[in-house]
Amino acid sequence: MKYNFTDCTPRNDVGSGKWNEMKNYTIHKPEEVIPFSVADMEFQIAPEIRDGLKTYIDTYVPGYANPTKTYFESVCRWQKDHHGWEIQPDWIMSTPGVVNAFHNAVQFLTEPGDGVLLLTPTYYPMYNAVTANGRIIMGSSLTLKTDHYEIDFEDFERNAADPHTKLFILCNPQNPTSRVFTREELERMGDICMKHHVFVCSDEIHGDLIMPGHVHIPFASIKQEFADHSMTCTAASKTFNLAGFQTSAIIIKDPEIRAAFLKHQKTTEINPKCNILGYEATRLAYTFGEEWYQEMLSVIETNYKLITDFCRKELPKIQIINLEGTYLLWMDFRKYGIEGKELAELLKSKANLFFDDGYIFGSEGEGFERWNLAAPTRLVEAGLKRLKDTMESL
Template sequence: MRYNFDEIIDRQNTNGIKWETLQDIFGATDLLPMWVADMDFRGPEPVMEALKQRAEIGTFGYTQRPDSLYEAIAGWVERKHHWKINKEWICWSPGVLPALIVCIQNFTKPGDRIIIQPPVYPPFFKIVKDNDRELVTNPLRYVNNRYEIDFEDLADKFRTTGAKMLILCSPHNPVGRVWTREELSRIEAICEEFDALIISDEIHADLAYSPFQHIPMASLSTRAADRTIVCFAPSKTFNLAGLQSSYIMIPNKELRNAFNKTMARGHLAMSNSFAITASESAYKDGGEWLEQCLAYIRANIDYAAEFFALHIPEIKMINPEGTYLLWLDCSRLGLDTAGLRRFMVKEAKLALNEGISFGTEGEGFMRMNAACRRATIEEALQRLLKAIEARR
């Protein structure tokens, strides 16, 4: 079927953070919300229909996960990412962040050092510190409007700090890089040299744009699989974040048993009825929707890139290879962090994510969500242009 991504979806009164917390977060309600990383689109029709049928049964007791769900996940991963996984590798978590916390608690000790690569997803900073581990940063290099991994610094940080773990963001949020096989192989080689565990957050795995191809970290080799825990979820792919379900691939049996034991001890291993239904349906029948959705978002991204280049050269957009997030270099505006925040909220009337929240390396940047109607993108850019022109 043909999906209409221009359809107006009223997200008010759905308890959605993105649209209903503007006053609390930004101090204003007249803003266009383009911050939280979820989509403004209605999900795949097969998923909506499956959820309706499940709801009509009228009972919502404790659940088990059927073999058909495992088969749907394995089939999707093999078709989409060319990685043949075993059923027993699949573990469960309410979300990727709870899984990351369990990994930190299980496989490091208080005081151990953990490496992240900023500018990066803000909770990475918090979950390391909140669990009494020491944060070590391996900042990405911003070169010619593109981000690269500083491999020499990564090796040096392992060598000098004795870090036990790397939390990898792949594809990377917010800079939009889809790491190449060569880049991932270099990461794995460094982690092998220093006997470090890789926790790979691959929640945006399904959102890579041609010709870029996401490669699961653990699919590189048996050596990589032995020291890697891969975190996947249907949430970003099919706009199902509110159902709170993710699956964690752990090929290493010892690591897998430890992870599952902690999840069971915390009574976190059970999935809700709708998450099971939606996930299975999405992985079986959501491919057509995703293909059309990615084409629509890519057109939004291309529109924004052209608009910035032609009308707002003061802001440089990092063209994403994956994700639906636009990383905007606003440094030419000459504003400090507080000034840039005021400009976006008070003058442009936009609710965006502040770059500084992704680490000091994000200072002077803003993150904009492009998974929305074209009309929303157009309105946002016109608001931004009007505010910029007033300053010119």
């Protein structure tokens, strides 16, 4: 490989929330122990991004900034080249991270007491975006079919048809189940939402992280009606390991909705811009990061196959959910008969394995763990050995 995906730089003392949580739990740990939890990568960023940022800092004054023409062009080009979606620069809005956009959407598209539809289990900040703003979670449970999840469309429409429901926050690829919804599934969900006048906020931050045999289809690209009644949340942060820059590209085609979105940001003093280095890091990633991106995907695929093959042979009680997208592997430990928090404690204390525990994604996640695969393969192998030793000792 051209790029280094084998080294891992410890982040104990640089403010990493992911590493600090592990450090706070146990001070003494073997060198090969790293956290496999929060969705950032244990890889150095592409040198094209790193060196470009160095040049930028050496050349320009980091004052207050607006996104540049070349930034907008890079976002548009990436969407067209990778997802076949042609967007215009003036559709692109900013928030400091996509979670901020969820809160914006809930606040300006709904009223207190309204319902917000979620497919569950789901990314835990989505629950908070609903409840913290005084709205009601309208949860539609995904149905587990051994190694993959399916949408219960009858239940989905029942929730969408509820007169309280005004907004659907779609997560595609779905976190934590990794489902990459098909065109048919997206169209069916979209038609139901349009029928019942439910606006769609589509979180597609993992949309570049797709495994072979699957295709990410932007929701707003499917039908004109969908584009006119949705907003799409994207960012380079998951794809290129730039989460700390707190950037996003929120794509809204309808000018009235864009205006309402911006007005809400200004009214609430929520920053409608990202930071200057975030814009530049995004531009560099989308312009020069293709080769690094492709190699990174191959490492994720290798790690996925490694864990799947290992568990099938050595730990057959663990059901691996098919990885369709994201670099987050959803694992079903329920055959061991251990409660969610007890399982989490066992893995941390006995196996030195720090995953994102399934119960934080909702009640449907009890007995599951989410393994972040964006790490050097040798450290994944070490984690598997510790997992085997621990589970066989039960």
